[in-house]
Amino acid sequence: MSLALKNVILAEKAGFCFGVKRAVDEALNAKNKFNKKIYTLGPLIHNNDVVNFLIKNDIHPISLDEIDTLEEGDIIIIRSHGVSPKVLELLNTKKLTIIDATCPYVSNIQQKAKKYFELGYNIIIVGDKNHPEVIGINGWCDNKAIISKDGSELNHLPSKVCVLSQTTEKQENWEKVLCSITKMCKEIVAYNTICSATEVRQKSAGELSKKVDVMVVLGGKNSSNTTKLYEICKKNCVETIHAENSNEIPEDLIKSKTINNIGITAGASTPDWIIEEAIDKLKK
Amino acid sequence: MSLALKNVILAEKAGFCFGVKRAVDEALNAKNKFNKKIYTLGPLIHNNDVVNFLIKNDIHPISLDEIDTLEEGDIIIIRSHGVSPKVLELLNTKKLTIIDATCPYVSNIQQKAKKYFELGYNIIIVGDKNHPEVIGINGWCDNKAIISKDGSELNHLPSKVCVLSQTTEKQENWEKVLCSITKMCKEIVAYNTICSATEVRQKSAGELSKKVDVMVVLGGKNSSNTTKLYEICKKNCVETIHAENSNEIPEDLIKSKTINNIGITAGASTPDWIIEEAIDKLKK
Numbered sequence: 022m023s024l025a026l027k028n029v030i031l032a033e034k035a036g037f038c039f040g041v042k043r044a045v046d047e048a049l050n051a052k053n054k055f056n057k058k059i060y061t062l063g064p065l066i067h068n069n070d071v072v073n074f075l076i077k078n079d080i081h082p083i084s085l086d087e088i089d090t091l092e093e094g095d096i097i098i099i100r101s102h103g104v105s106p107k108v109l110e111l112l113n114t115k116k117l118t119i120i121d122a123t124c125p126y127v128s129n130i131q132q133k134a135k136k137y138f139e140l141g142y143n144i145i146i147v148g149d150k151n152h153p154e155v156i157g158i159n160g161w162c163d164n165k166a167i168i169s170k171d172g173s174e175l176n177h178l179p180s181k182v183c184v185l186s187q188t189t190e191k192q193e194n195w196e197k198v199l200c201s202i203t204k205m206c207k208e209i210v211a212y213n214t215i216c217s218a219t220e221v222r223q224k225s226a227g228e229l230s231k232k233v234d235v236m237v238v239l240g241g242k243n244s245s246n247t248t249k250l251y252e253i254c255k256k257n258c259v260e261t262i263h264a265e266n267s268n269e270i271p272e273d274l275i276k277s278k279t280i281n282n283i284g285i286t287a288g289a290s291t292p293d294w295i296i297e298e299a300i301d302k303l304k305k
Numbered sequence: 306m307s308l309a310l311k312n313v314i315l316a317e318k319a320g321f322c323f324g325v326k327r328a329v330d331e332a333l334n335a336k337n338k339f340n341k342k343i344y345t346l347g348p349l350i351h352n353n354d355v356v357n358f359l360i361k362n363d364i365h366p367i368s369l370d371e372i373d374t375l376e377e378g379d380i381i382i383i384r385s386h387g388v389s390p391k392v393l394e395l396l397n398t399k400k401l402t403i404i405d406a407t408c409p410y411v412s413n414i415q416q417k418a419k420k421y422f423e424l425g426y427n428i429i430i431v432g433d434k435n436h437p438e439v440i441g442i443n444g445w446c447d448n449k450a451i452i453s454k455d456g457s458e459l460n461h462l463p464s465k466v467c468v469l470s471q472t473t474e475k476q477e478n479w480e481k482v483l484c485s486i487t488k489m490c491k492e493i494v495a496y497n498t499i500c501s502a503t504e505v506r507q508k509s510a511g512e513l514s515k516k517v518d519v520m521v522v523l524g525g526k527n528s529s530n531t532t533k534l535y536e537i538c539k540k541n542c543v544e545t546i547h548a549e550n551s552n553e554i555p556e557d558l559i560k561s562k563t564i565n566n567i568g569i570t571a572g573a574s575t576p577d578w579i580i581e582e583a584i585d586k587l588k589k
Contacts, residue, residue: 195487196484196487196488199483199484199487199493200480200483200484200487203479203480203483203484203495203497204480206497207496207497208495208496208497209483209493209494209495209496209497210493210494210495211487211492211493211494211495212491212492212493213487213490213491213492213493
């Protein structure tokens with residue numbers, strides 16, 4: 022019987038991205054500064070553990086439908102995904118104190134959507150139509166964007182288009198959409214706005230998953246970028262597992278004596294403590 | 306023995322395009338107006354029959370190397386392909402009378418190359434690096450353009466690019482180059498500047514060549530757009546023939562009693578008289 026420890030390798034750039042870290046920090050800073058109940062418009066990030074940690078710190082998610090329950094001067098945080106100008110206007114009308122934690126990379130996409138829409142371009146967003154970031158960006162071009170997952174559903178496009186992507190989109194989907202558009206449009210302005218953290222995270226997860234026996238992807242089940250990491254790893258490594266935290270890592274993987282090389286990656290909304298717990302558990 | 310006449314079908318939009326017709330008209334008008342020897346910078350169009358017709362009208366091609374033989378006030382025509390600003394400057398320095406017959410669609414591409422180059426974009430031209438139109442466009446971005454035939458030779462591109470195409474490029478090549486670029490560049494401005502006459506000519510030739518027994522493509526052997534028409538037709542119809550004029554149509558095709566359906570198309574620099582002669586000969 023071998024007594025060798027498991028070899029657990031963490032992918033480069035796994036976990037919290039700049040925009041998510043900034044949003045969490047701003048929420049905690051706001052709590053310290055105002056010392057009263059703080060609201061976030063929707064769960065601050067797609068990670069239940071972090072959301073529960075924030076609730077314990079009196080930072081509570083609230084949906085747009087419930088916004089009328091807030092009072093003038095109440096503090097509301099816009100999460101890293103950003104919102105449409107209409108939502109911003111509504112919060113202002115309610116005279117709430119707004120802390121805008123929109124990721125600056127997302128703000129940049131919103132401004133491009135606005136600019137090119139006003140210049141007469143038809144906006145195309147490569148992304149998930151139900152993702153809050155995409156819904157927010159679409160609000161900056163009067164909700165008239167064409168939203169495409171991988172280009173397969175596109176036909177009869179207008180001639181003049183501006184193409185943008187969700188920050189956490191897969192490069193593969195970006196390329197597929199652009200190739201489709203090329204067949205139909207005459208004038209194309211395309212900004213690949215997949216953020217560099219996403220790019221490095223996906224690339225390193227892809228590479229690591231080729232070398233290990235099992236790949237563990239840590240992150241919220243409702244996290245778009247975590248799901249994409251899972252898809253990328255699953256292509257290379259059949260034994261890929263999606264777990265929200267260390268409790269969801271299967272016991273037989275932890276106890277296995279035949280599996281020696283385990284790779285770990287984590288979505289942009291997975292905090293370091295969850296990654297560390299998972300590594301500890303697997304190494305035991 | 307069947308006595309039925311051959312069915313000879315001419316493709317839509319075959320022959321002279323707007324830019325070529327305009328250049329030939331300008332040359333003939335100049336001859337009438339000035340009533341002296343006229344020069345064209347290079348053969349006015351890629352068609353020997355037309356060039357010979359022009360020479361008979363005292364309109365002579367001259368190369369850039371021979372430009373020193375001209376005298377102040379001599380009349381020189383810039384052909385539809387256009388030239389670089391450096392060449393324009395040289396002609397001006399020589400105090401020649403310049404008639405600029407650059408196709409307005411080509412001028413538009415030149416201006417885009419200049420504008421985006423000055424804005425810091427790297428220019429990519431989809432086209433033949435030895436074609437005078439491409440050489441001319443490249444001159445408007447300091448001869449720094451990356452020129453690509455079908456994208457296969459591209460790697461390590463700069464992040465920010467502006468993509469333009471030769472007016473007579475194949476749509477298929479445009480799409481291939483764009484798909485390659487999409488993998489490498491972050492910011493893409495792409496104008497599909499294949500001219501609509503080329504597009505319609507290629508499309509109708511492609512469709513017709515699927516329906517006929519033999520396809521005849523009329524045009525100069527050194528004509529880039531004629532060669533592309535030939536390639537498109539050859540894919541659909543093995544019996545595709547490239548002929549400069551009716552004299553080059555094989556005798557056995559003319560005399561054949563089994564071939565009944567013949568398609569004809571012609572490059573942008575093929576005048577109507579050559580098309581008519583070919584139809585007459587095949588119908589006989």
